[in-house]
Amino acid sequence: MTRIPATELPTGAQRRITVDDEPVLLLNHEGSLHAVSYYCSHMDYPLEGGTIEDGLLVCPYHGVGFCLKTGEPDGPPAMNAIRIHKVTVDDNGDLLVTANPNQV
Numbered sequence: 178m179t180r181i182p183a184t185e186l187p188t189g190a191q192r193r194i195t196v197d198d199e200p201v202l203l204l205n206h207e208g209s210l211h212a213v214s215y216y217c218s219h220m221d222y223p224l225e226g227g228t229i230e231d232g233l234l235v236c237p238y239h240g241v242g243f244c245l246k247t248g249e250p251d252g253p254p255a256m257n258a259i260r261i262h263k264v265t266v267d268d269n270g271d272l273l274v275t276a277n278p279n280q281v
């Protein structure tokens with residue numbers, strides 16, 4: 178688990194963090210918090226800088242959209258899902274990011 182003060186992730190921000198030795202991209206999209214694989218499943222380029230459209234994080238390199246709920250790609254050239262992790266907010270307002278144990 179990794180803890181981040183909420184003030185470090187304002188609306189619209191994207192930030193690379195490490196969760197259990199795994200690089201993770203933490204996103205605040207219009208107040209919705211998401212934590213996903215930092216690297217794209219297609220060619221391992223960073224997903225940081227991708228836009229969010231209709232619930233998809235769009236890879237800035239080849240335009241594949243990854244569902245922010247399931248991690249599944251919306252089509253080729255990516256064939257595999259990215260990892261989706263859990264983000265919660267504790268009583269102090271800190272963000273807690275927990276690696277998803279069900280996705281390897």
Ligand code: FES
Pocket residue numbers: 217218219220221222236237238239240241254255
């Ligand atoms: S590197 Fe992300 S779609 Fe190609």
